Structures are given as C-alpha cells and as structure tokens.
Amino acid sequence: MTKKKTATPHTKQTKPSSRHKAGRGHCLKLLRQLSAYIDGELASDICKEIRSHLGACPNCEVFILSLQQTVILCRHRPVPPLKSADRVALRRAILKKANAK
Amino acid sequence: MATALKNRSQPLPAQGLDEFGTLYRDHVDLVYRYAHRLCGETEAAKDLVQETFLNAYRGLKNFRGDARISTWLYTIASRTCMKMRRKRKGEPEHELSLDEFVPTSEGEFRLQIPTEGLSPEEALENKELRRALDQAINKLPKKYRMVLILCDMEEVSAKEVGTIMSLNERAVKSRLHRARLFVRRELSARGILDENDHKSRSLRS
Ligand SMILES: [Zn+2]
Numbered sequence: 001m002t003k004k005k006t007a008t009p010h011t012k013q014t015k016p017s018s019r020h021k022a023g024r025g026h027c028l029k030l031l032r033q034l035s036a037y038i039d040g041e042l043a044s045d046i047c048k049e050i051r052s053h054l055g056a057c058p059n060c061e062v063f064i065l066s067l068q069q070t071v072i073l074c075r076h077r078p079v080p081p082l083k084s085a086d087r088v089a090l091r092r093a094i095l096k097k098a099n100a101k
Numbered sequence: 102m103a104t105a106l107k108n109r110s111q112p113l114p115a116q117g118l119d120e121f122g123t124l125y126r127d128h129v130d131l132v133y134r135y136a137h138r139l140c141g142e143t144e145a146a147k148d149l150v151q152e153t154f155l156n157a158y159r160g161l162k163n164f165r166g167d168a169r170i171s172t173w174l175y176t177i178a179s180r181t182c183m184k185m186r187r188k189r190k191g192e193p194e195h196e197l198s199l200d201e202f203v204p205t206s207e208g209e210f211r212l213q214i215p216t217e218g219l220s221p222e223e224a225l226e227n228k229e230l231r232r233a234l235d236q237a238i239n240k241l242p243k244k245y246r247m248v249l250i251l252c253d254m255e256e257v258s259a260k261e262v263g264t265i266m267s268l269n270e271r272a273v274k275s276r277l278h279r280a281r282l283f284v285r286r287e288l289s290a291r292g293i294l295d296e297n298d299h300k301s302r303s304l305r306s
Contacts, residue, residue: 032199035278062210069216070285073234074253076221080143082133082150090147091125094154095118 026053027060038068121158124170129154132174138250139182141239152185153178168264175257176265179247194242202282208290230288237287241280248273249280 030053036042037050054061082090129150136149156177164173204210214233216224225231238246244266251257251265252273259273266273 028203031203031282032278035274035281059204059210063204066210066212066289067281067285069212070281070288071253072221073216073224073230073288074238074249074281074284075256076225077231077234077254078225079134079137082130086147087129090129090151090154094125094151094158095121097151098155098158 027057030060031063034064034067038064038071121161124157124161125154128170128174131171132178135175135178135250135255136182138238138254139178139247141235149178149182149185152181156181169261172257172261172264175251175255175261179265182247183243197242197245197279197283199279199282202279202286204286204289206290209286210289212285212288213290214288233288234284237284240287241283245276245280245283248276249284252277253281 030037030050033042033046033050037047042050054064132153133146133150136153137143137146140146140149153174157174160177164170168176214227214230216230225234238249241249247266248262251262252259257265259270259277262268262273263270268276
C-alpha cells in the first residue's frame with residue numbers, strides 16, 4: 001500500500017472571503033457543536049478539525065470567542081443577597097401559611 | 102387523592118418543624134439566588150422562595166434522601182415557577198431553532214460591548230453590559246432560561262439538570278446550547294437592532 005501525497009501546498013490558498021463562502025457548510029456544522037466544544041465534550045479528532053477550521057475562518061473564530069465570553073459572563077453574574085430581615089419574614093410567612101391550611 | 106392532599110397539608114409534628122428549620126436555614130440562600138435569577142427581580146423572587154419552601158414543607162416527610170437536597174429544592178422551585186407565573190408580557194414561549202442563530206451580517210459575530218482583556222468581574226462592572234445580559238436571559242423562553250441558569254449560573258451538572266427538569270442529558274445540552282446562542286445574539290449588534298425593531302413594532306400595534 002503506497003501513500004499518495006495529494007496535499008496541496010498552503011501557498012495555493014484562496015482569498016479569505018471566498019474561502020469562508022466555500023466553507024459555509026463547515027461553519028454551520030461548527031455552530032451545532034460549539035457548546036460541546038467549549039465544554040470540552042468532543043473527541044480529540046473533532047476538536048482538531050474544529051481548530052483547523054477556526055484557523056482558516058475568522059468569522060467562526062470571532063463567533064466562538066463571543067459565545068465563550070457569553071458563558072463566562074453568565075457564570076460570573078452575581079445576585080444580590082437575601083436581606084436578613086427578609087429571611088426572617090419569609091420564614092415566618094411560610095410557617096404561618098403552612099399551618100393555616 | 103383528596104385524602105393524600107389533606108394529609109399533606111397537616112402541620113408537621115415538632116420534629117418535622119425542626120427539620121424544616123434546618124432545611125430553611127441551610128438552603129434559603131440557594132433557593133433565593135435561583136429564584137432571583139429565574140424571576141429577574143426581588144419581589145417575585147421572594148414570592149417564589151415562599152411558595153417553594155411551602156411546597157418543600159409539605160413534601161418534607163416524603164423526601165427520602167435518595168436525591169441531594171439541593172437537587173430536590175431546585176426541582177420544587179422549578180415546578181413552582183412553571184406553575185406560578187403565567188407567561189410574562191412579551192415573553193416568547195416558543196422553541197428556539199438553530200437556524201435563527203446563524204449570523205448574517207458582519208456586526209453579529211462579536212459582542213456589542215467588548216470584554217477582551219477584562220476579567221469577568223471587571224466586564225460586569227459595566228452597567229450597560231449587566232443590563233443587556235439580564236435582559237437577554239429574561240427574554241429567553243422559560244424552559245430554556247431554566248436550563249441556562251441551572252447549568253451556567255448555578256453550575257449544576259447536565260445530568261442533575263436532567264433530573265430536575267425530567268429531561269435526558271442530551272435534551273438538556275441541546276437546550277443549553279440554544280439558550281447560550283440566544284443570549285450571545287442578544288449581546289451582539291443583532292440583539293440591539295432587534296430590540297429597536299421590537300420597540301417600533303409594539304408602538305405600531
Ligand atoms: Zn467558519
């Protein structure tokens with residue numbers, strides 16, 4: 001069995017804009033997998049495929065960054081704490097209501 | 102059925118009351134935080150906390166401890182929230198399809214308010230960003246909002262979220278992905294444009 005070397009040299013790349021159009025199918029496929037990708041749930045060969053697409057497709061690279069930023073913002077969005085007066089009042093209201101029925 | 106309900110609404114004996122006291126003391130902050138995220142404001146969150154613990158109180162003697170207490174409380178809070186609040190005005194209660202998240206113009210790829218080079222805490226000091234984020238989350242259909250809040254804000258595992266929402270893990274992940282894409286789009290230029298579009302539409306109607 002002989003290995004055929006068919007890989008085209010990188011110098012033959014098309015212009016970025018037409019490259020993105022040509023890769024539109026890849027972009028859509030990537031869109032479906034982005035959460036799994038940023039959550040580290042994909043097999044290494046798929047990750048590799050995605051990374052090479054990201055390297056060649058600036059739009060997808062910006063997109064994935066913005067999705068990552070969105071998730072990070074969600075993770076860090078604080079909630080104002082419950083005031084201690086409310087904690088006491090709520091407890092009283094719950095027990096009153098529970099025992100009234 | 103009627104007798105079961107009657108039994109449930111009877112006051113707990115002293116021991117149950119102690120148990121409830123401990124449950125409330127140890128978990129009210131968790132339930133409040135979740136409720137606040139779901140409701141987006143304090144008063145509604147307090148109502149949800151009250152209803153959740155009322156339901157927990159009634160179900161306490163049936164709690165067998167085969168689930169984590171936090172999972173059990175998240176479940177009660179989620180169900181209570183589903184029942185309590187009818188659709189809020191303007192809240193789209195539809196399915197989200199992936200197609201609607203494909204960007205079509207240049208400005209949609211990046212976030213409107215850049216966060217590069219900032220820690221998340223620094224980024225969130227921006228009031229406008231905080232407001233946009235809260236608005237985006239509040240605009241999500243409820244079942245997507247719940248999954249996003251549980252997974253990405255409460256950091257509950259997808260498996261546990263499945264238990265809480267009676268979904269399989271795959272469905273949880275699919276909803277989470279759509280919810281994230283929705284919030285991302287709202288934070289991009291497209292979200293801002295849509296917002297203006299919404300306003301002009303509601304003015305017309
Ligand atoms: Zn792409």
